[in-house]
Amino acid sequence: MVAMTSRDDAQKILEQLAGPTAVLRDDQWTAIEALVVQRRRALVVQRTGWGKSAVYFIAAKLLRERGHGATVIVSPLLALMRNQVAAAQRAGVRAATINSGNVTEWDEIHQRVNNGDLDVLLVSPERLNNPDFRDNVLPALAADAGLVVVDEAHCVSDWGHDFRPDYRRIRTLLAELGSEVPVLATTATANDRVVNDVAAQLGVGGAGNVPGGGLDTLVLRGGLDRESLRLSVIQAGGGAQRTAWLAEHLESLPGSGIVYTLTVAQAHDVAALLREHGHEVAAYTGSTENAEREQLEADLLGNRVKALIATSALGMGFDKPDLGFVVHLGAPSSPIAYYQQVGRAGRSTASAEVVLLPGREDQDVWRYFASVAFPSETMVRNVIGELEPDRPLSTPALEPLVDLGRTRLEMVLKVLDVDGAVRRVKGGWLATGQSWVYDEVRYRQLDEARRREQQAMLDYQSTDECRMTFLRRQLDDPDLSDGERCGRCDNCAGAHFSVAVNDEATALVQERLMRPGVEIAPRKQWPSGLAKLGIELSGRIGDGPEPGRAIGRLTDLGWGPRLRRLLDEPDGDVPPDVVQAAVKVLAAWDWGTRPTAVLALDSDSHPVLIASLARELARLGRLTDLGVLRYAAGRRPVSAANSAYRVAALDGAWSPESALIAAAGGPVLLVDDLTDTGWTLTMAARVVADAGAPAVLPLVLAATS
CATH class of the missing domain: 3.40.50.300 (P-loop containing nucleotide triphosphate hydrolases)
Structure with missing residues (x-):
């Protein structure tokens, strides 16, 4: 006999979750009743602190008492998962989580799922795109789930402030659910556009109660005032x-x-x-x-x-x-x-x-974070074109074939996977052969929306x-x-x-923030796949630079604004304050052997700035001035974002005066304006080392991060 569910039952569980003084609100009970009694789909958009997690934990326990399967909660952050598992245990709910932080526990948790020993399973969205989880665990969850919860559901929408491609995999999970499995989507931060997009992605209704999956959908959207x-x-x-x-x-x-x-x-x-x-x-x-x-x-x-x-x-x-x-x-x-x-x-x-x-x-x-948004159609189609239907290609193997950095490439692959153009399997990625349309209008609208939000x-x-x-x-x-x-x-x-x-306090903070010197860690490993680009380099880097130094980062609160202004200004001789900062960096540098010479890197944007800094450091430090490591004739500027492409473009980029460098007789201070990926310094250091320098010590004005 199936147990009846009452508001009193929900109230008792809430007291276990939040304490004896907690009182279940009318709108919370409305959501719980819709999920447990009416088996509906619901979209809950309520402010932080409203009690969305109480709704799904209470619903999960009540559904278990009625004989239904475990609740699956898709949750985006480890902090959230840890808090929720602790909350569930207070209410006597058996909960576990599968995420990147507990890899050693996955097999045991999978077994507990199969044995029916869990009431709630919290899953990170990245797990949904794991082939083993998707093919072996997810089908059983979809078949037996008592409730599916999509927490922080605005992540489903690329109109939201925290778009995650993995979240869109949830559509596949929901499509495989039976019509009797209720679904709850929750978020605190969604405007009308995000709400409607989430509704379309998850099939849980939009601006009001609409049919969804054969059932009426409940939409609970409350006020966002935070009186505290x-x-x-x-x-x-x-x-x-x-x-x-x-x-x-x-x-x-x-x-x-x-x-x-x-x-x-x-x-x-x-x-x-x-x-x-x-x-x-x-x-x-x-x-x-x-x-x-x-x-x-x-x-x-x-x-x-x-x-x-x-x-x-x-x-x-x-x-x-x-x-x-x-x-x-x-x-x-x-x-x-x-x-x-x-x-x-x-x-x-x-x-x-x-x-x-x-x-x-x-x-x-x-502007920087906006610059790493979804790439152009040409770049995306290059990714699809490099994949085959029957031979998986891993992300590292694919990276040197397309001009995309690892982070953007992974984002593209996940979007293409959700859209059906590629498929992730053990060993990498396959092309599915399905047609794919680049939604240029949507991406342009996203860019415009981003600019409006910045202005707001x-x-x-x-x-x-x-x-x-x-x-x-x-x-x-x-x-x-x-x-x-x-x-x-x-x-x-x-x-x-x-x-x-206080002026004195500000001066002390200014002095601390303007203390120059940021360590630059050298590259230690060549990017994979260079052989495909005609470059015979692989494995560990044996002839790269020593750990280097920058005066500051462009993102620093202290030196950042000064360095950004310097690099934005027309090229010219190095200002005295920058020379003084460089001298302080050199004075604090704990090198094993002091440099005996200084060499400036050629530059398309700041040749005078860099050369004049090198000259001043040579004069003040009584170092041999080796001049400028000039670009080779016919060399083309490097524009690639991908590491392998950058290395290939930098190979053979300089024409050193080998005898002059060898005559330095000791470590060489290599001066540049800006380091981002570190590959320019790495490749230039190889040239200088090949010319006879026993060690290369990079010194740059600014690091990007």
Whole structure:
């Protein structure tokens, strides 16, 4: 006999999840009833803290009690998964996760799925594109699932702020479900366009209740006002002033919180500076190891740190209800992304501070990330053309055949896989032979939408209207009324903080940020597939440069703006402040053997700048001036993004004066303006080493990251 489900049953489970004082709201019960009793599909668009996870955990347990299979939750971030597994266990729900952080447990978890020993399985979207999981585990899940949940469903849409190609694989999962399996899609950050696109991708309805999969679809879309958040924008000035403001005000912010930066380099630099000022903080980025991430999340949850200085890697799903503040040192490129990140704060507190400290350089970072968007049709068709229908080609093997870097190539392959033009199998990728259409109109519209969102983020900084109202309008909040004001933000209630920063504190921060010197790690391995391009290089690099140095990164809060201006200006002699910075870098360099000579690399954009820097360093350091390593006749500028293509283009690019280099008699300081991939320095170092230099020490003005 199938158990009946009542609101009282749901209330009891909620109390196990959230404590004895938690009360199930009407709209939460509406969603649970639709999934458990009516077996419908639902799209829930509700603000952060509304209780979306409570809906699907309660529904999962009730469905199990009624004899249905396990719930499958597609969840995007490890932080989210860890929090959700812990929450499920509090309610007596047997939950496990399959993701990149627990590879050694996959076989055991697969067996528990097969044995019916799990109530909930959380799956990262990347797992859905794994051949073994897709072919051997996914069919059983689709056949027996009691409920399928797509959390952070805006990731399905390339109109959303965090598009992930792997998420679109979910369409295949849903297509294989029986008509009786309910589906729940949830997100907190979606405007009308994203909602409708998610609905189309997942088949769960759009602007209202519409038929879907033979069943009526429930759409629950609520208001986005966050009554605890006090929004402020502080125009404090340049990187030094903004960082000094943060160092001065951090302890006065309530509780513990998150300070977001736009780049990994900024997160580490700001964390180091704040620690020097006595603040208990740590950096958290996409490059942080999984075990360290887990420890840092626990430290923040336990209030053992004042703040994590983080990139967007600490975002969706991190659940600390009493998070007291969110500060942005630099603005995200989208109001939607901004709302999502600030939504981490004040979920169970009466008040939380949200502060934006924008900088002029923010737009440079936006432009960089926009530059790695979906490539042109020609480049995509080159990828399809290199694949065969019956012989798999791995991503590393495909990379040297197409002019795409690894990250963009993987994105293209995933999109093509979802679209049916290629298929991932064990050993790599196959062409399916199916026709494929490049949606140029959509990609152009995406680019235009991205520019509108960037302008909206600039407008947010300068608006005199209610800031919460501004953000809610950007997300098409259905509950927003004309002229509504929150009464809490700086535009409604007056400034909460002084913009002024102590001059002495700013000077100290400026001195710290302008401390030159960034290590450049040398390339250690040749890219695979060079033989296909006629280059006989493979394996470890034995004659490359030593670890080098840059004055700073283009993304630095200190040297970044100065170096960007320098490289944007017309070519000319090196300025004195840059020479002084280079001398400081050399003075602090812990090399084994001091260089005896200096050699400038030829340049298409800054030949005078680089040559004059090399001359000055030779004069001040009493080094032999070897002049300029000139380009060979007929050499063409390197424009390739792919590593193998870059190496091939750089092979034979220079004509060295071999005798002069050999006469240096010791290590050579190799001077350039900018390093990005590191291949120019690597290939030039081989030329200099072949000419007789016992070691090559790269020194560049700027590193891109």
